[in-house]
Amino acid sequence: MIAAFFHNPITMSSNSELLLLLPLCAAVGLIYKTIRVEYLSQLPREYVKLLAYMAFGLVALCVLLWAIHTYWP
């Protein structure tokens, strides 16, 4: 069953595509902060801070693009 899972593509709807950006951002943020922090004890705090920045940035971008798409003459 697991072999089939890694063999055949899963069926996805286009609606969930944007939500799948979040795990990608989480992975990018974790690797980036793992490399960047001087002491490993700082990692959790720095990582959460970066995730918050990324989530806020994505939401802000979404709102901006939605506003342009909706209200642009």
Add this chain to the structure above:
Amino acid sequence: MTRQKQSSPIPALAVLLACAIPGAGHVYLGRAKRGIIIFLTITVLFWSGVGVGGVLTVDSQKEKWWFVAQMLTGVNGLAAWQRQKQTYKALANVEGETIDDKAVKAGLGRIELVTPAETVARAYSGVAGLLNLMCIFDALMLSIMGARGEPRPQEDQPKPKVPAKKGAAT
């Protein structure tokens, strides 16, 4: 008690290890925890992509630039490429117009990779490779600087003197 002096790391070896196994370069440099985090994150991200896109996610024939990025994940990319080659080999002798038709005739099920699964699969696995490129570069820079192990806390070191402004005390 005598303290054993650590030898300085070899940059080429650090890069080679980091290319082969994500995080291995950092483990070699004495940063085992960081290496484990890097290995787990890149491996999970890469195989999540392959899980979404199936065996054709790593495609050396159709998506060459994504393939290059995916190969930067080292053993993960090589394992996925091997599976893709085996699949193409199994489909080679089957007549049909598309790879999906061939796969169905060969009894492998439908393996056509289409959007949006294609986008997600290639983005996950390709970004995993690019993240490992960043780690390879970090391991290279650390080894060039001669860094071994985690940096020690700097509490006991004297604070740097602030240079006096010119003409402040005249």
